[in-house]
Amino acid sequence: MKLSTKGRYGLKAMLDLAVHSVDGQVSLNSIAERQGLSENYLEQLFASLKKAKLIKSVRGPQGGYMLADSPENISVGDILRALEGSLAPTDCVSEDQGAGSCSNSGRCVTRSVWERIRDGINNVIDNITLQELIDDYLRNNNSRIIDNT
Amino acid sequence: MKLSTKGRYGLKAMLDLAVHSVDGQVSLNSIAERQGLSENYLEQLFASLKKAKLIKSVRGPQGGYMLADSPENISVGDILRALEGSLAPTDCVSEDQGAGSCSNSGRCVTRSVWERIRDGINNVIDNITLQELIDDYLRNNNSRIIDNT
């Protein structure tokens, strides 16, 4: 039940992007350098984020990425689900799966446990916006770091 | 962020055990057969559950396992943590780790996200008792199944 590096690196990179894209786009290279991540690997994560329409890109020299919407409108849940898929604890209650994935859903006793865990996680991550993380970061700019993992 | 078969099979087996151990112990073999699981694999899961003092065992013929406490006193959280370790989304906020595992914890912006996810999960699983699952199972005995995954 651990988040993979996709979710961890991706949230870290999105916060870096949000903080540094105030005037125009930001190159992946600069994000990778500041956060100590592999640029090639970040490319793959940003492909997922773009597909989910959370970021926009500009090609060519001086190109880069920027948020597709204001940070108040982007939740941690949007970001993590774009990168990790559903955070449901089992496939049978995953939002990704076709609804009828589990043939015995109506009769399964443990299913309600998995649903309640899923809803508990979603309730947390859907109620934290990127803006809140930016505020937290800027509040103590000189001593605050985004993530060190 | 998916639960492994340890957690899924283990909760399923614990509920089977709780339902069938009303008078005395229950053999692993019978649990494995009823639930369609590998007996050898279940042995390993039950070793973890025993180490966590959630079950007791009796050796020899007619031996088997039984709950170490009444089902109202055993939570889904107790069971899942015994099998999976901490359900925290990252190592840096895991209850398993030494407290000072993350050197920058006080300054890390995303740490609070991981903590809130961890607390959200724990709040769910620590507030569901095995007794509630038993009640749910018995409520509609003839149409209810424990788990089909």
Next chain:
DNA sequence: ATAATTCCTAGTAAATTACTAGGGTATTCA
């Protein structure tokens, strides 16, 4: 044109998962 940048796909080493195999130990019962 050239260089900087995003875009895209394939490959792969390491780690993890989900078991299987097989032997040992305690206890009951004929």
Next chain:
DNA sequence: TGAATACCCTAGTAATTTACTAGGAATTAT
């Protein structure tokens, strides 16, 4: 007493997933 039944323990392993690396193609500012 000895055979059968169950728990106990460790090692090995195939399959899958993770976390990347590599390298080329497309786009565009200068």
